Amino acid sequence: MPSPIPVTRLLPTDFGLLVGVCSSPLTKHTGALTLRVPNRTVPTKLASRLWSSVIYWRELRDLEPIGSGGFGLVFKGSYLGETVAVKRVKCAKNKLASRQSFWAELNAAHLRHPNLVRVIAASTQANGDDVMGESGDSVIGTIVMEFAGEMNLQQVIYSPAEPLRPESYATDIVRALQHLHSQGIVHLDLKPANVILTRNGVCKLADFGCSVKVETQHASVCRSEIGGTYTHRAPELLKGHEVTPSVDVYSFGITLWQMFTREPPYEGDRQHIIYAVVAYELRPDLNKDVFSPTGPGCVFKELIGRCWSAEPSNRPTAEQLLTELCELSL
Structure with a gap:
């Protein structure tokens, strides 16, 4: 019980x-x-x-x-x-x-x-x-x-008629992550479907059914089975390694890519995708036009790449991300 x-x-x-x-x-x-x-x-x-x-x-x-x-x-x-x-x-x-x-x-x-x-x-x-x-x-x-809102971020991303503000939404999500991580909580299932949009266009992170608590921001906890969505799951979790706040940063990188491209991150068989992510560092395509020098996502290309680095220590923290995103919005 x-x-x-x-x-x-x-x-x-x-x-x-x-x-x-x-x-x-x-x-x-x-x-x-x-x-x-x-x-x-x-x-x-x-x-x-x-x-x-x-x-x-x-x-x-x-x-x-x-x-x-x-x-x-x-x-x-x-x-x-x-x-x-x-x-x-x-x-x-x-x-x-x-x-x-x-x-x-x-x-x-x-x-x-x-x-x-x-x-x-x-x-x-x-x-x-x-x-x-x-x-x-x-x-x-x-x-x-x-009741935060009628729509989630996934619905907005895949509805062409819906306006989307990646920079603003990204900052909201990272603010939520920074606060969670400062309180020793890792969400473990960050994805567009778990981000609610209010009528005022503010993002609120929801659904903590996969979350875990760690003692400090840099502490870790080992789990043999981790929930969440495989398309957004960090490779170290797919390999059964420790849980740290950096796994949420990885998921944020995938989510940010979706906000700019308005496309699903992967297509194909689930097991093949998981194997490729772990063994060959498969990631969504960063060579799309939206990330070209003339595209709106050009300044975010390098940031996304760091977020989904295969090495957790190379990913920025949520606090560092928030600083960078605030500077980009100036």
Whole structure:
């Protein structure tokens, strides 16, 4: 069974213990005192900063399904007067992987950053089955997040009618990575589909189901099996080596290439691509017109090449990337 969410990460210091009918992974539903989100009398601004181990199910309304994936469903709805996205994590064929994905989603739940999708509340309880119209038999947990936008970066890239600002989007993504890495968190699944665009054109990094925590920015953690998307996965991960923040920089390089070319990075058989990336340093084509001396991506060609270097130590850090991107935008 997963361990409880630490109480010290749940609520601001000005919140106490409240009595109410609610769901919490920290306690059984016995009517005793328990942590819960505030009711409507709490100012919206304060409620919007809340990260709680409780979902107050009666405040979760107007849910409509907007997406699905390997680990469950995503809904759009209203919670405490705020538009939210609700991820319902279900037990896939690999129960352990499903549980790991749910708890990994909460690695960055305590963080507040303009380029990260904010977690509002989460619970391992299934009290919301009636609200969500589902059976809770296979539910591992539910996560309530801010509703950041209607579109992700992948949809924008592959929709010719949609305007795309690679320089601005790249800076937003790197700001998110810099903050994550400074907090000892590696995303491990950075790709256009996991970047949400707000109505104001701001990028927010989402989906932490593959993330891991490391003690410091330069520390590493070894894992025999790493999730994520193979087209954006660093070669050292494909070889089963250690996880460091530089793997996110590699993924950023692939994503940045996609933003300029508006093309998929590879075509062909999955195993052949993985083998070529590891054995022959296969990378997307940097000889396209967009990277020519007269193309808009010409100044980014060298930067992309450094990001996806086969040697992790040759890649810039997120902090270095942010400095370079800010200088390029001047």
